[in-house]
Structure formats: structure tokens, C-alpha cells
Amino acid sequence: MKIGAERRLFWSLCEGAEIDLSRRSQLDMVVQQVLSRGRHADIRFLLAKVERQDFKDSFERIKRYLPRPVKRFWEEWLGYPDPSSKRNP
Secondary structure (H helix, E strand, O other): OEEEOOOOOOOOOOOOOEEEOOOHHHHHHHHHHHHHHOOHHHHHHHHHHOOHHHHHHHHHHHHHHOOHHHHHHHHHHOOOOOHHHOOOO
């Protein structure tokens, strides 16, 4: 599925550029940019266009590049276990 590159988020791409969400590298670029810089409407649009498992897989690949609070929020939203609840043996 192709989408138009939102100029506000993808300023480095040419005017009128399209992003193919079926390509893993392009999906990862979109997920990272939208989660770290997007507005509520951008996130809602992304979640409507991308299957939950594809989103989760992409998040796994890009989460190390996200700011810590953003990463923690999405880990919680996706149902990841809380790392602070782990006990040290």
C-alpha cells in the first residue's frame, strides 16, 4: 500500500513522493517518524493503514531509535511486560 509522504514529517523526501508500506524499510521509516514526531492524527492514520502485527514487528525493529518515554508508552500500549516489575534473583 502506498501513501503520500506528509511533508511535515518527511521533509527530506521530494515533493509528491510516495511511501510503500508493504516494503519493510519504508514501513519502519514511517513508524519511527510518526511515533517520534507525529501528531495524534498521524498516529491514528498509521494505525488504520497498518495491520497490528506489522506495526508490532516494525516497532520491534525501530524501538531502539525512539526516545525512552515514547518507547515505554508504545511498549505498554502493545502489552509488553513492565520491565520494572521483574525481580532480580
